[in-house]
Amino acid sequence: MVETYKEFTFEAAHQLQPFSGLHGHTFRVRVHFKGSPDAVFGWPANLYEVEPRISSVQKVLDHTYLNDIDGLAVPSLENVAKWIWDKLAPHSPQIDRITVSRGPDGQAEGCTYWRNP
Ligand SMILES: Nc1nc2c(c(=O)[nH]1)N=C([C@H](O)[C@H](O)COP(=O)(O)OP(=O)(O)OP(=O)(O)O)CN2
Numbered sequence: 001m002v003e004t005y006k007e008f009t010f011e012a013a014h015q016l017q018p019f020s021g022l023h024g025h026t027f028r029v030r031v032h033f034k035g036s037p038d039a040v041f042g043w044p045a046n047l048y049e050v051e052p053r054i055s056s057v058q059k060v061l062d063h064t065y066l067n068d069i070d071g072l073a074v075p076s077l078e079n080v081a082k083w084i085w086d087k088l089a090p091h092s093p094q095i096d097r098i099t100v101s102r103g104p105d106g107q108a109e110g111c112t113y114w115r116n117p
């Protein structure tokens with residue numbers, strides 16, 4: 001088994017009533033691909049093949065108010081991770097988990113959405 005990942009960030013505003021009012025973050029997303037290594041290249045998934053779809057998800061999220069996005073009315077870390085999972089995983093069976101985090105290094109908070117075993 002081998003695991004490869006692709007990261008992206010997006011800037012977005014959100015609120016999570018009653019816990020937080022309107023504010024913004026840089027969100028960091030890491031998409032992990034897991035599988036048997038390709039016999040020649042050693043990868044579980046060719047990043048060139050998955051990048052266009054990941055990029056399109058990033059564009060949907062970047063510089064938005066997350067609460068307004070269909071399916072993200074409650075944009076907790078967990079719901080954002082599940083939303084990204086639902087957009088990407090059906091097209092890439094090698095995706096094993098997706099991590100979403102926010103906040104500066106050393107003070108970040110995040111969550112990981114896993115493929116069901
Ligand atoms: N498991 C989770 N718990 C909580 C979440 C979450 O997404 N997952 N979110 C919240 C609220 O959004 C909370 O108010 C966090 O606000 P936020 O500003 O996004 O994060 P911080 O409070 O850490 O930001 P600071 O500006 O540094 O205070 C609650 N629980």
Ligand SMILES: [Zn+2]
Pocket residue numbers: 014020023024025
């Ligand atoms: Zn927040």
